Amino acid sequence: MTDEKILTFVVPAYNMQGYVKRCVRTLLSPEHLDDIEVIVVDDGSTDSTLEVAQALEAQYPDVVRAIHQENKGHGGAVNTGIANARGMYIKIVDADDWIGAEALEEVLTVLRAQKDSDDPLDMIVTNYVYDKVGKRHKHVVDYKNVMEPDKRIGWDDLGRFGIAQYLLMHSITFRTQVVRDSGMKLPEHTFYVDFIYAYVPFPWVKSIMYIDTPLYHYFIGREGQSVQxxxxxxxxxxxxxxxxxxxxxxxxxxxxxxxxxxxxxxxxxxxxxxxxxxxxxxxxxxxxxxxxxxxxxxxxxxxxxxxxxxxxxxxxxxxxxxxxxxxxxxxxxxxxxxxxxxx
Structure with a gap:
């Protein structure tokens, strides 16, 4: 295994014992895992989330890391993940969501090509899926009307976003240094900080690539979910x-x-x-x-x-x-x- 990681997945998890294993398994789907890391941040769970994460760490010791902290909320868990990330790029995946295997391979191909670049991409944009329980048609959010796929672009190359169309945490993979350079610290014990995550670092983003693939599956239907x-x-x-x-x-x-x-x-x-x-x-x-x-x-x-x-x-x-x-x-x-x- 190599210490040179191309992509860090950060999985903030609070009382997610029934979901976190499914999530992490999808992050481990690529054929080659030597340049991927998965950081599960147990945010003071009162169930067995930490034990599940530690078991995954024991099974994949060079890939998965389980970090335990006192409860700080979603933002505090993401902050911890950013601080500990070793990957050149970083992707936040909530513990009840998951990543599509084929789409992940597409994204990794692009990210691995940045490794030796003198001017690597600052942000990758991908599609995401509203995976709602009981709903046969899964709505896919894409950006084909805004960005030309597979092309390096800047902000002035963007088309017009639709009335209710915007970039969310689910659709963004940042270069890790961009996030750190922005100085972003998400507020603790606060929901909906994904809006901040997908906003504050943008002035530090100079180059973008859109990959037209459904990478992120946004699970909707869990009782007590913050978007109900x-x-x-x-x-x-x-x-x-x-x-x-x-x-x-x-x-x-x-x-x-x-x-x-x-x-x-x-x-x-x-x-x-x-x-x-x-x-x-x-x-x-x-x-x-x-x-x-x-x-x-x-x-x-x-x-x-x-x-x-x-x-x-x-x-x-x-x-x-x-x-x-x-x-x-x-x-x-x-x-x-x-x-x-x-x-």
Missing amino acids: TDVMIRRVDQLYRVNNCMLEATPEPDEVPRGLYRYMIHFLSIETSITSVFLILSRKRENYARQKELWARIDKYSPIIGHDARRQIPAMAINMPGPQGRWCVRVGYKVADQIMGFN
């Missing part, structure tokens, strides 16, 4: 906190390439709209006021960013006034959920 509608309503304060982290990482238009600024405003507007949706779905009068405050805070932070974020279609839709506007938001969310199956 009722759970997101209860945790809307955490969406609010994530939004603030993203806002503080948003550059002014003259600080980054035009294509990057355009995309970051697009994504900021979407995340702010998502937070607004769950404030509205709560049906609490005080949250209706908070929804207005959310957008006012962006205006105060930067009038330019506020102006540009409000001009995005999701922002205009979410800010329709009065009870009729809130009714449209609730109906629109229900229809989108039926079509996409994201909750």
Whole structure:
């Protein structure tokens, strides 16, 4: 075995004894494992997650590492994985999700070609699948309308993202040094930090390649999952906190390439709209006021960013006034959920 790892998978795991083995097995599917490592970060689980991870480490001692820490939440577990990663590239895979074997081989071919490059790719983008329990048709999120596959590109080469289309943790593989150079530290004991992970490092990304393959399978259907509608309503304060982290990482238009600024405003507007949706779905009068405050805070932070974020279609839709506007938001969310199956 070699210590030169091309790819580190970080698997944050809290009380995932029934899922973590399935996840890790998919990460071990490649024919050659000598340049891959899997770091399972047990985040203070109270079940046997750590024991399962340690058993996998014993079985694959040069590939799998089990790290135990006191509970710090998803963000704290990802931070630990980043700090301990030895791979040139890094991919976060939640313990209840998994990776497609054929797609992984495609990605590894590209990553291994970067090993001896003087100017390696900073970010790989791949497709992901909403793997919802009981849903026959699995919705695949791809980026063919935005990026030409298998070509090295920069931010100014991107096409226009769709109204509700954006890059998520599931679709991104970063060069590890890019993440470290960005100085990103995810907030602890906070859900939905994957929005931050797929946002803060972007000004440090100079080169991108899109591989049109369904790498990540996003499992939906576990009881108590953080993306269930009722759970997101209860945790809307955490969406609010994530939004603030993203806002503080948003550059002014003259600080980054035009294509990057355009995309970051697009994504900021979407995340702010998502937070607004769950404030509205709560049906609490005080949250209706908070929804207005959310957008006012962006205006105060930067009038330019506020102006540009409000001009995005999701922002205009979410800010329709009065009870009729809130009714449209609730109906629109229900229809989108039926079509996409994201909750």
